[in-house]
Amino acid sequence: MDFKGLLDFLTELDKNNSKEWMDRNRKTYHHLRDAFIQWLDRLDIRLARLDPEYYPTPGRSGINRINNNLLFHPDRPVYKDHFGAGLDKAPDTGDFYIQIGIRESLLAGGLWRPGPKKLKSVREAIDYDGESLMAILGKPSFKKTFGDLYEDEKLQTTPKGYSRDHPYIELLRHKTFAVVHDLPREVILSPDFEDYIAEVYLEMLPFRRFLNKAISV
Structure with a gap:
């Protein structure tokens, strides 16, 4: 996973936080998102080997949306400044959360x-x-x-x-x-x-x- 490329992308997104900019750079976004999901899949397998009670969580199930929910938080920017995902995500339990972002x-x-x-x-x-x-x-x-x-x-x-x-x-x-x-x-x-x-x-x-x-x- 090219985390430097991911952080560079998020930095630029943060400077140009709009649907118009995202539309122009959507191909890059999808490339990074797909790579992040594949990385989560590998991590999912590794953690399952460490923990016999682990709840398998494929990357596509664990990854969070990059869009902010503007309906409930209209003051927030259109897009988040991070990629986030939850693993070991059994229903109605507390998962293991990973966040890679430019501020936190x-x-x-x-x-x-x-x-x-x-x-x-x-x-x-x-x-x-x-x-x-x-x-x-x-x-x-x-x-x-x-x-x-x-x-x-x-x-x-x-x-x-x-x-x-x-x-x-x-x-x-x-x-x-x-x-x-x-x-x-x-x-x-x-x-x-x-x-x-x-x-x-x-x-x-x-x-x-x-x-x-x-x-x-």
Whole structure:
């Protein structure tokens, strides 16, 4: 995969963010998109070999649209500044997300603002076995790779049914349960990029499995 070519294309798209420019350069876009899908297919096979519970996700199923949804976000540009995809994408679970962009490139996973039912299930899992999640989050290699949970909206009070002195009250206040690992440009352009992704995937896996088990029971 020519990631430098992809980043160069996204840079030019960002400078000329319009359907007219895209129409003139659509052949290049489709070439890069097809190459990205083929790269995702190879990565999909590799991750499946690492994880016996992996949910096969072909590149065409995992890749996201490059168009922004202007119906709900009319203030955004026509096109995104990145290529993004979700792998290990079983229905109704948190996938493993890859984003390659000019402003932000990252690997992420977990649950982004889950609905009330899923959020309730995650909180029940923390109430029942928060010690396991704390052990995952506190593992030195995990903290080095991801830092803390992604900072998003949190309750200022306590969730209904839980006391303020609950041992895991800070976890219970979260509305998003996700972690993020930033990807430097030099890593993306490195010949060892896929090895790097595999290491991050495995480090994240216990965290994602805890959440997915919580919302599947």
